[in-house]
Structures are given as structure tokens and as C-alpha cells.
Amino acid sequence: xxxxxxxxxxxxxxxxxxxxxxxxxxxxxxxxxxxxxxxxxxxxxxxxxxxxxxxxxxxxxxxxxxxxxxxxxxxxxxxxxxxxxxxxxxxxxxxxxxxxxxxxxxxxxxxxxxxxxxxxxxxxxxxxxxxxxxxxxxxxxxxxxxxxxxxxxxxxxxxxxxxxxxxxxxxxxxxxxxxxxxxxxxxxxxxxxxxxxxxxxxxxxxxxxxxxxxxxxxxxxxxxxxxxxxxxxxxxxxxxxxxxxxxxxxxxxxxxxxxxxxxxxxxxxxxxxxxxxxxxxxxxxxxxxxxxxxxx
Amino acid sequence: xxxxxxxxxxxxxxxxxxxxxxxxxxxxxxxxxxxxxxxxxxxxxxxxxxxxxxxxxxxxxxxxxxxxxxxxxxxxxxxxxxxxxxxxxxxxxxxxxxxxxxxxxxxxxxxxxxxxxxxxxxxxxxxxxxxxxxxxxxxxxxxxxxxxxxxxxxxxxxxxxxxxxxxxxxxxxxxxxxxxxxxxxxxxxxxxxxxxxxxxxxxxxxxxxxxxxxxxxxxxxxxxxxxxxxxxxxxxxxxxxxxxxxxxxxx
Numbered sequence: 001x002x003x004x005x006x007x008x009x010x011x012x013x014x015x016x017x018x019x020x021x022x023x024x025x026x027x028x029x030x031x032x033x034x035x036x037x038x039x040x041x042x043x044x045x046x047x048x049x050x051x052x053x054x055x056x057x058x059x060x061x062x063x064x065x066x067x068x069x070x071x072x073x074x075x076x077x078x079x080x081x082x083x084x085x086x087x088x089x090x091x092x093x094x095x096x097x098x099x100x101x102x103x104x105x106x107x108x109x110x111x112x113x114x115x116x117x118x119x120x121x122x123x124x125x126x127x128x129x130x131x132x133x134x135x136x137x138x139x140x141x142x143x144x145x146x147x148x149x150x151x152x153x154x155x156x157x158x159x160x161x162x163x164x165x166x167x168x169x170x171x172x173x174x175x176x177x178x179x180x181x182x183x184x185x186x187x188x189x190x191x192x193x194x195x196x197x198x199x200x201x202x203x204x205x206x207x208x209x210x211x212x213x214x215x216x217x218x219x220x221x222x223x224x225x226x227x228x229x230x231x232x233x234x235x236x237x238x239x240x241x242x243x244x245x246x247x248x249x250x251x252x253x254x255x256x257x258x259x260x261x262x263x264x265x266x267x268x269x270x271x272x273x274x275x276x277x278x279x280x281x282x283x284x285x286x287x288x289x290x291x292x293x294x295x296x
Numbered sequence: 297x298x299x300x301x302x303x304x305x306x307x308x309x310x311x312x313x314x315x316x317x318x319x320x321x322x323x324x325x326x327x328x329x330x331x332x333x334x335x336x337x338x339x340x341x342x343x344x345x346x347x348x349x350x351x352x353x354x355x356x357x358x359x360x361x362x363x364x365x366x367x368x369x370x371x372x373x374x375x376x377x378x379x380x381x382x383x384x385x386x387x388x389x390x391x392x393x394x395x396x397x398x399x400x401x402x403x404x405x406x407x408x409x410x411x412x413x414x415x416x417x418x419x420x421x422x423x424x425x426x427x428x429x430x431x432x433x434x435x436x437x438x439x440x441x442x443x444x445x446x447x448x449x450x451x452x453x454x455x456x457x458x459x460x461x462x463x464x465x466x467x468x469x470x471x472x473x474x475x476x477x478x479x480x481x482x483x484x485x486x487x488x489x490x491x492x493x494x495x496x497x498x499x500x501x502x503x504x505x506x507x508x509x510x511x512x513x514x515x516x517x518x519x520x521x522x523x524x525x526x527x528x529x530x531x532x533x534x535x536x537x538x539x540x541x542x543x544x545x546x547x
Contacts, residue, residue, distance in 0.1 A: 174390040178453070180353055182404040182460055183380030192407065196394045 038268040045265030052269075056228045056247070059256035067258045070266050075231040076145060076241035080220070081213050083149025083237075084156050089206055091153075092160025093195075099161070100168035101190050112165055119158035127151045127219025135223070145231060145241040148224035155216060156209035163208060167201020168194060200285040207281040211274050217245035226250055244270045301326035301494040302347060302382075302464055307361035309339075309346050311354070316342040317518045319361075324464075324511075329486055329495040331509035331526065333502055335546070339518040340498040341387075344466045347496065348382040349375040365464070380408060383457035384466040388473045389449035391441035391456070398437040400452055404460035419459045427455035428485055447478025454485065458493075465489060467497040471504065483508050502542055506530055514538045 045051060045067055054069030099111040130151040135142045171194050179189035195202070220243050227240035244266050251263035302324040309317050317339035324330050332340045345351040346359055349370060363370045370378045391400050401420045405411045411419075420437070424430040429451040433444070441452055450470060457465060467486070471479040486508045489495050499505050505512050506526060513523040514535075522529060522538040533539040540546060 172390075174386060174388060175392065177350060177353075177386065178390040178392065178456075179403075179407075181348060181350055181379055181384035181386075182407070182456065183376050183378075184404065184407045185376050188407050193392055193394075193403075197392070199394075 042264035042268030084152035087153035088156035096164035124218035127222035151219035163205025167198035331505035334515035383462035
């Protein structure tokens with residue numbers, strides 16, 4: 001009887017271990033498969049000469065067709081994500097400060113609740129609303145990189161707000177009390193002591209937002225559409241722009257073989273870029289936290 | 297009784313609607329060490345946190361009564377300015393973790409107005425010397441504050457408070473997180489600080505009060521039971537409650 005009980009427990013333990021192992025596979029498999037497939041189809045394209053520096057090719061299905069590059073799409077994505085970051089980082093960080101540091105007032109809670117709800121709004125809807133706010137008010141803003149940037153900002157703001165708020169919450173209250181007791185004014189304490197202490201978390205939030213925005217196609221399809229024109233000066237921002245996700249979306253459903261390969265190349269490029277940003281940010285955050293902990 | 301630096305009059309402080317201390321009146325003498333003793337939860341911390349208006353920064357708090365610093369009610373003045381005149385050291389060392397030793401000590405000067413580099417350097421050196429940390433850190437003031445031991449961190453916090461050049465120093469159980477050697481250093485420090493500062497120290501340790509304080513106040517369930525010269529309070533307590541507390545019959 002006693003032995004039976006023990007054996008059953010052991011069996012249960014084994015079953016759970018196997019199940020846990022399977023979930024690990026379930027999580028890892030898609031990522032590995034995505035990277036593998038992207039390499040198989042996009043590897044040769046990505047390392048082609050001029051892939052990162054040339055414009056999109058004209059459609060063509062013959063073997064001799066050139067694939068050439070995704071330069072305008074990289075430029076468009078960088079420009080629009082940049083605009084989005086410029087708008088969303090100050091707004092998101094300030095909203096987070098308000099939500100976390102002025103929590104005793106009910107409105108702070110309203111801010112974090114709103115950010116939660118906003119982050120659940122489908123991105124295509126967000127794009128449609130930005131289109132409504134900007135283009136319907138000022139029709140000349142249709143199909144400009146600015147409008148796309150604002151649409152991406154609307155997606156980034158809740159992400160930056162929530163992660164920054166979480167980061168600010170991890171700063172112990174004793175730090176705030178130390179600053180208050182020194183007669184440091186509230187805004188200086190918040191910006192120069194609390195926010196600095198929460199910096200690794202804030203950086204994470206910003207990068208999460210950037211990576212999310214860099215991969216969004218829906219809001220850009222609604223607001224900017226697509227273009228093969230270079231984005232190489234401030235004035236070109238006032239015109240249509242391409243972007244990597246929209247390029248992938250459009251070219252992947254085209255019948256032309258060179259456009260299909262180009263889309264695979266763009267997939268691989270976007271994947272690698274996001275991975276690099278991810279790894280770099282983790283390294284940076286690790287360094288920042290280590291410096292703060294004094295571990296050196 | 298020497299001149300009064302800080303006078304508390306009919307002070308009642310609420311926490312979540314309930315009074316944590318009620319109707320306390322007390323005169324803290326100038327350039328002396330006054331200890332506040334009493335069992336856990338008697339309102340010692342609340343009392344000192346009312347003296348630099350820190351209590352009101354918490355949620356659901358309220359303060360009634362007066363606290364007079366040099367005969368001026370601090371509750372009628374700008375709390376930020378008051379806190380520059382009344383410094384505080386907390387129960388657990390709370391250095392700014394993102395800052396170096398130098399940056400911690402100079403925090404008040406750097407954030408509260410313009411000071412020349414020389415002026416700041418002098419204040420940092422002076423404060424670290426006053427808090428008996430200088431000899432241990434003079435060669436590494438730029439290393440992170442978190443590289444110090446717990447006792448050193450607490451002395452760093454004392455230096456940080458002193459660098460703001462306060463008139464009164466509040467210490468809320470400053471040794472409760474420290475070992476006996478670090479505690480002895482802080483106590484020695486407290487005895488020296490009274491030459492220049494009015495020190496108010498909360499402690500749950502009666503021996504500590506007896507060792508460092510000129511005056512002692514005994515609080516029980518939010519009320520001031522007895523206040524007087526330390527020697528008198530410990531040797532000839534006027535109140536039965538004080539007597540049973542200091543003889544260890546409760547608390």
C-alpha cells in the first residue's frame with residue numbers, strides 16, 4: 001500500500017515533467033521554424049549585393065529577373081518608427097509617471113486602466129481612427145509617412161505607458177522618502193531620481209514598443225499605403241512611404257517570382273533586425289542594472 | 297531645561313481615519329539628543345514623520361495640531377523648505393542606488409539650488425567626516441553607494457542628511473538594521489552631532505536611549521506618557537506605565 005502510493009507519485013512526477021518538456025517544445029518550435037524557413041527562402045536574397053541599398057524591382061517572373069532591394073522600405077520603416085518613438089516615448093513616459101507617482105488621485109488609476117484597454121485595441125482599428133483624426137481633418141495628410149508615424153505612435157503609447165509604469169512601481173518607496181526628506185521637490189525627485197532608478201524598465205518598454213511598431217502592417221495599410229519612393233530627406237516624409245511589413249504583405253501575395261523572393265528577404269531582414277534589437281537591449285539593460293546594483 | 301528648538305503642541309496624526317498619535321505636546325531642546333521610546337506600534341515613527349511633514353505624503357493621512365520650529369508653525373510653511381531645515385535618517389539605509397557615494401552625499405546640494413563645485417566638495421568632505429565615514433571612503437567616493445556595507449550605507453545616509461545643513465536631525469530607529477559594531481559607531485556619532493544639531497532619535501532599544509539621549513519621551517498607544525531628562529525617566533519614572541515598561545514588564 002505504502003509502496004503503491006510512492007510509485008504513483010513518482011509516475012505523476014514523470015508525466016508532469018514530460019508535459020512541461022512538451023510545452024517548452026511548443027514554445028520554441030514556432031520560433032525555430034520561422035527563422036529556419038525565412039533563412040531557406042530569404043537567405044540567398046538577403047545576402048545579394050544591393051539588397052539593402054536598391055529600390056524594389058519591377059514585377060517579373062522569368063529566371064533572369066533581378067530581385068534587387070528593399071531600401072525604400074527600410075527607410076520608410078525607420079522613418080515612421082522614428083516618428084512614432086518621438087511622439088510616443090514622451091507621452092507614454094509622462095502618462096506612466098502620472099499613473100504611478102500621482103496614484104492617490106483617482107485619475108492616475110484612470111490612466112493605467114486606459115492604457116490597458118488601448119493596448120487591446122486591434123491595430124487596424126487604431127490605424128482607421130488615426131486616419132479619421134488626421135486625414136479627414138486635413139486631406140493632404142493622406143498617404144504621408146507622418147500619418148503612418150502617428151498611427152504607429154498610437155500603438156506604441158500604451159506599451160510604453162504600461163511597461164514604464166511597472167518599472168516605476170518597482171522603485172522602492174524608501175527611495176522616494178529619502179528624496180522628499182532631503183527637501184527635493186517632487187518633480188525633480190520623480191524625473192531625476194525615481195525615473196533614473198527605473199531606467200532599465202523604461203528602456204525595455206520603449207524597445208518593446210519599437211519592435212511592435214516595426215512589425216505592424218495593418219495601421220500602415222490604412223494610413224500610408226505603399227510606395228517605392230525613397231525616404232531620404234525631411235521633405236519626402238510628406239509623401240507616401242513603403243515599409244517592411246506592408247512590402248511583405250503585398251509582395252507575398254503577388255504572382256511574380258522576384259517579388260516573392262524579395263518578400264522572403266524582407267521577412268528575414270525584419271526578423272534579424274528585431275532579434276538584434278532584442279539582444280542588444282537585453283545586454284544594455286543587464287549592464288544598467290548591474291551598474292545600479294554595484295556588482296560592476 | 298535649555299531653549300526649545302522644536303515645540304509640538306496638541307499633535308494628532310491620523311492614518312486611514314484612525315489616530316496613530318493623539319494630542320501629543322512636547323518640547324525638543326536645542327542641541328540635545330532626545331530619544332522617543334515605546335513598544336512597537338505606539339506611534340514613535342508617526343510622531344517623527346510629522347516633524348518634517350513626511351507623514352502627510354502617505355495616502356489617507358491627516359495631521360492636526362502644531363509643530364513649531366523656532367516658534368514658527370511648520371504646517372504654515374512650505375513643506376519642501378521645512379525638510380531642508382529638518383533632515384531625516386530612516387530605519388533601513390536607503391541610499392540612492394543609481395548614484396555614487398559622492399552623488400548621494402551631494403544630492404541635496406545638487407538638486408536644491410546652485411552651488412559651486414568647491415562648495416559641494418567641501419560639504420561632501422565635511423559631512424562624510426561628521427558621519428565618520430570619510431576615512432573608509434575617501435579614496436573611492438565615485439564608486440556606487442551600493443558597494444558599501446549596511447552600516448556604511450547608514451552612515452552615508454547620515455552624511456547625506458547632514459550635507460543639506462539641517463538644524464534638526466530626525467533618526468527613525470537608525471540602528472535597527474545594523475550589527476552591534478555599526479550600532480556603536482552610529483551611537484558615538486549621535487553623541488557628537490548634538491554639538492551642532494538638535495537630534496531626535498526613535499528607538500525600540502531602551503539601553504540605546506539611555507546611552508545616547510539627554511532627554512527621553514515614552515509613548516504608549518499613541519499617547520505621550522512621560523517626558524523628562526533621560527536619567528530621571530529611567531531611574532525615577534513618575535508614571536507607573538513608564539516604570540513597568542522600562543523594567544521590562546511589557547513591550
